[in-house]
Amino acid sequence: MAAQQDKSLIIEQRGKLLIVKFNRPKKKNAMDDTIYKTLPNIFREAAKDDNITVVALTGVGEFYSSGNDLTRSIAIQEEDTDLDGLMSRKKFMILDFIRSFYTFPKLLVAVVNGPCFGVAATTAALCDIIYCSNTAYFCTPFVKLGICAEGGSSYTFPKILGKSKAMEMLLCNHKLTADEALKFNFVSEIFQINEIDKIWSKLIEFSKLPIGALRTTKELIQNIDKNELEKAILNEADALQQRWYTNEFFEAINSYFNSKL
Template identity: 50%
Template structure:
């Protein structure tokens, strides 16, 4: 892990753990239920790109610290009103595209080990991983319309193909939760275990992947993803274009105001 060690010795929003040829990225903001900050976006994208070129890494797994995988976006990201708003939105667009493309361009096996509730950007990026494992305490939620926003993370492309048309509309437009049991039944996840079984059942399974020939795994993934790469890129660009409009909408500002008001009463 020399490249990773040399270039990124100090992380703000994530932790890294190396187990032989497995690199584990841990979202590390437990005080805010692992909400995703700008730093988390940037650091995860950087690590994925470095790990893709690092011969000592065969598999990358993404998980969360504590009881949550992630509670979604840190909404303070979009409430930076002390700066020029257009400038904030341009930066948000750039950082989001960098993160999403780092997921769908990653050339090796990418696993999401979802240790608890998985909300917003957590759910959409998990759908870009090759395999998802989760605990029975997990639920998946994409509350975009409740926030006056729209689909992101290529979910307008991935969700209908993974969940089917009706269920993807319930999740993406109607803010309905997807339980761990539903996710398994719909093949959104590969396995569901109890939280205390992650170390005994899931991590050994992920380690087994690292023992397979890396070149063969990468060739297989290239074949599987080659056909949809341009579709993912197109979905990302379309979603980001619409998000820029939504971030300027009255519905979004009202949703953020309501969120801030609820938060102040806690």
């Protein structure tokens, strides 16, 4: 897969390591429809490419990602269109996006270079390894925004963090610091942001591992949680679609943008 760049993503290959960077720094790398649609295709291509063993995700600038681009939610309110059809398409786009993380058969690593919000945090939890910088923190303000847990977090967060800390994050808008993330085994290692090249060197070494053995071992691990994770993601998608129609959601989104004025 050759190096390339588009509006929302930068792709760079170093040996058998593929680095995918969220590239919307002016929007704090918020995920737009291009990212939702393009990233799953990148994963699918990388899965078939014998010259790729490891895929790593990171962000351009100071943020890993601020999560879903909320400006799209305001636009939906203002559009004169088939709202049911739009919501249904959005739901299946998100499902494809989420599934592309936990079905990826090779090594998938999140290199969280800064703050990581919402769907960025929940999909990071679906990666095989998370490394985070000393400037990073994780936040899932779903309830504050009038929506609900997504990205499999109703299953993965309690499993990784324990019930109490997971509830604090998913219900109460708690910001999980880098130190907390390491303490609760959410991340494997904290790196100094000015020493990120050490992480790339480590991943290049990982990419030299025997791909057959890596894929087989990962599949054995994936199969343990596959059914429960799929069930959680489907339940979350249904609940999320219902939340999009509520006054709580629209009021929360309007309140969020008014606070930015």
